[in-house]
Amino acid sequence: MSVTMIKEFRLPDLGEGLTESEILSWKVAVGDTVSLNQVIAEVETAKAVVELPSPFAGVIRELHEQPGTVVEVGKPIVSFEVADDAGPAPAGHAAPSRGVTPAGQRASGEEPAAPKREPNLVGYGAVVESSGRPARRPRNLPPVERSGDTTPAGAAPVRIEPAETIVIEARAGVPSGDRPRSTPPVRKLARDHGVDLALVTGTGPAGLITREDVQEFLRQGSAGQAAAPAGQKRAGGQGERETRTPIKGVRKHTAAAMVSSAFTAPHVTEFLTVDVTPSMELLAKLRGTRTFAGLKLTPLTLAAKAVLIALSRNPSLNSRWDEANQEIVTFNYVNLGIAAATPRGLTVPNIKDAHALTLEQLAEALALLADTARSGKTAPADLSGGTMSITNIGVFGIDAGTPILNPGEAAILALGAVRSMPWEYRGEVALRQVMTLSLSFDHRLVDGEQGSRFLADVGAILAEPGMVLTMV
Structure with missing residues (x-):
């Protein structure tokens, strides 16, 4: 009979101080043998779906929560049966050797064990010991409880029969x-x-x-x-007149954020209808070039680039109102948020340092962002830290709207549908490709003149892409 012990794994904070997550599914069952960093569960935070890796190598003894249950950070979700020397050592410390003689005493002359590396609780694989680079650790993770740490000095280790289960x-x-x-x-x-x-x-x-x-x-x-x-x-079956669905996960977070934004920041919305025919012609030309071969180019791609250029000329729209410190924080970088409709609700992942990307890199980033959001695998870190956002309502056939600011941001731009319409062109009426831009901004941070100049800049670039040469 081998020497084993039961260790609990408590739900970690999966990013940005989230207080709870929902267990969507278990990838393991009681009795399964798992390895370090093997995915054991899929959980949904208020922002994203995350695969949860195992912090131990051992046998699953108990699953404390069922799928569909919302669990608070720090609560036990699974218990493992592990060898008494398994599990992560405290960060920065060497784990003492746990060699045990039949009498429960340390074997004489035994060398201390090599330092143990803490497993990556929210990453994708164990840390490779041979790497010369320092390991990256997730932030804000509570320490994993080690039941063996409470054993009095000199006491014999806990011995658990394989069939035993500890119910907490x-x-x-x-x-x-x-x-x-x-x-x-x-x-x-x-x-x-x-x-x-x-x-x-x-x-x-x-x-x-x-x-x-x-x-x-x-x-x-x-x-x-x-x-x-x-x-x-x-379920709303036969005879049922209504269906009730719990408000939780992404939709609960989105609702709270939108209510907070709508009743905290004084919104102002402006509209501009633009002849974007030159931009549509440019997209057609770019799609035929070797540089953009295989890349998805859409009006959103050009609009995003136009926004980044306009922000460099109108920095007040790339700022935040810091109520606690009574300061206006102006960002010297752009983390560009893109509103994405997913099966679990609205999310706004952002492209980090989008201002530094070329048009080709921006197209690649937008394609990756969309694919990741649709699959529900957006990392929590990509859902925070945005500085300004774009929402593309035109994909739904909508011309204009009054978008609500993403909390903590000064502005959001809505792109309407591109429509063929009669339009004044060189003194005559012609059929042109037309789009309406809707800009909402926080009037505490952005004056009407600043918002109008920004919107005019974006419109000018989309109406005539060559105008970029006069702006940069």
């Missing part, structure tokens, strides 16, 4: 935010009867939901409001 019950007095608190057996009882624990009032210590609470809920005949396994409260 919920403890009274531990706050759990908005997620209903209950024990694993009670959650199983609720799942078996289709009960949504969010609708059950807990009578246990600190609001803990007990087995009796679930049974009382069933006796009252309220189970009609139970949740479907996929997280939809009511």
Whole structure:
């Protein structure tokens, strides 16, 4: 019988101080043997879907949370059975050797073990020891609990039979935010009867939901409001007049951000309709060149480049209102946000240092951003730190709108559909390609003159790309 111990893995902060994540799916089951950094789960934060790698090599002993459950950062989500020397050593410290004789004592003359490297909890693979470069560690991650660290000095190591499982019950007095608190057996009882624990009032210590609470809920005949396994409260089947879906994940975050932005920043929206025929002709020429062969070139590509050039001439639109310090922060770089409609809701990933990219590089970055957003794999870091955004409503056939600012940004530009319309051209009426630009900006940061000049610059570039020569 080998010497093993149980180690818990607690949900880490997956970026930007997020407080909770939803377990979308488990990639492992109880009894599976996993390796270090093997993907064990897919979780959804308020901003993105993230694959969660294993911090240990060992055997899965218990999955504490079921798919569809929203879990707070720091809560145990899975327990591993590992060898007593497995797991990450504290950062910057050498892990002492854990060689043990049959009597539980250290073997005589045993050399200390080599320093251990902490596994990458939110990365994509174990750190390669042979690399001469320092390892990159995710920021803001809580330390992983090591059950062996609490063993008194000189005590024999914990020995666990392969069939044993440690069940960690919920403890009274531990706050759990908005997620209903209950024990694993009670959650199983609720799942078996289709009960949504969010609708059950807990009578246990600190609001803990007990087995009796679930049974009382069933006796009252309220189970009609139970949740479907996929997280939809009511399936809207035959005879149902409404469907209820929990507000969580990306949509919950987006709603809170938009409400905060709309009622914090004084929005002003201006419109400009532009003859973009020269830009459409330029795109057609570029698609036939060797440089842009295989690249997806769209009106958004040229509009993004026009925005970057216009921002260099109108820096107030690339700034932030710092309420806490009563300062206006003007950015000397551009992290350009692109609003993306995904199956899980609206996200605004941004292209870091977009101002430094050529048109070719910008086209590549836009294509990668779109593919990543559609697949739901945008990294949390790419969803924060934006300085200005573009939303392309024209792809939906819409001409204009009043976009809401992405929180913390001074401006957002909406691109309307490109339409063939009768237009005044060289003193005559001709059929031209026309687009409407809608610019919303924070009037605390941007005066009407500054916003108008920026919008005029963008329009001038799209109306005649050669005007760039007079601006840079």
